[in-house]
Amino acid sequence: MAGNQRQEYQVLTGVGLTAVHVAAARAAESQRSDPLFDDPFAADFVTAAEAELSFTNYHPPAAQDTADLWSWVASYAVIRTRFFDDYLRDACAEGCRQVVILAAGLDTRAFRLSWPAGVRLFELDTPEVLTFKDHILTERDATPACQRVAINADLRHDWPAALIQAGFYPAAATAWLAEGLLMYLTQHERDQLLERISQLSAPGNRLAIEYNSEYINQTAVQLMIDSLSRSPSPDEAFLKTLWQSGTHEDPTSWLGRHGWQAHEYDAGERAQSYGRPLPAYHGPVVQSALAARRGLIIAQQP
Ligand SMILES: C[S@@+](CC[C@H](N)C(=O)[O-])C[C@H]1O[C@@H](n2cnc3c(N)ncnc32)[C@H](O)[C@@H]1O
Secondary structure, eight states: OOHHHHTTSOOOOTTHHHHHHHHHHHHHHHTSSSOSSOOTTHHHHHHHHHHHHTOSOSSOOSSHHHHHHHHHHHHHHHHHHHHHHHHHHHHHHTTOOEEEEETOTTOOHHHHSOOOTTOEEEEEEOHHHHHHHHHHHHHTTOOOSSEEEEEEOOTTSOHHHHHHHTTOOTTSOEEEEEOSOGGGSOHHHHHHHHHHHHHTOOTTOEEEEEEEOHHHHHHHHHHHHHHTTTSSSOOHHHHHHHOOOOOOSOHHHHHHHTTOEEEEEEHHHHHHHTTOOOOOOOSHHHHHHHTOOEEEEEEEOO
């Protein structure tokens, strides 16, 4: 990134960097001849972030075991992206005209999916991430395919006020999405987030989340540390603070307690159904990830 452009956005750090990892997986997918989706902006995000951070690339670090884990996580991120693409398409086909993407990161669904007329899509994330994202999208002259509203918000605090101020109507049919977020919140913060979503939700509203059990968080921490080890000043202690907790309670019960009827989908089964089975595991770090439970969940308010 040219020196004069550096003034316009901050280098992504901390949890914001995880959005670049997901973008890297989507960039690689978009280069395939048989992609499960096409994200034409993902590579630009990665290139810009790499330039800022002096990374040679985001891909496999030295240790083979971690490289295997990265390969698995990247493949999983692709399945997850496709699954939630379909969720949002289905929700809009069935009448939702409001979409709220919590912790949107470098998600470009507003630009790359076809939306029915009248869809308003709200993206919430930190100012650091959204400024970086908008800078790259503006450089690309990207035009959203719906009405996109980006909102700077800390999802641990009072984000509903900002959402309503930005034009969100609680009574309208809405599809919510929290993808790649919950592990960065404590149990209390997750409960609070779900309470707030529920308070803003009308009957029939939909909510999709990704859920991780505790164990994946440990392996993910290791992955992050290794992936970032070539950054100018990797701060292991700080990275470890990113992962707050996995979910101990069964996620469908958790959603049920908050009034949602939830159905859990298995990522491995979804991957098979897309003709893209998740890669085989090798090595102890990756084997340990086998113990993790992760699910893709779609819920609805009765
Ligand atoms: C792994 S990325 C996922 C991004 C996107 N959902 C995707 O799947 O590509 C995690 C995102 O969560 C955001 N995030 C984490 N904690 C947050 C918080 N308290 N408030 C707002 N955003 C947060 C980060 O900035 C980052 O963009």
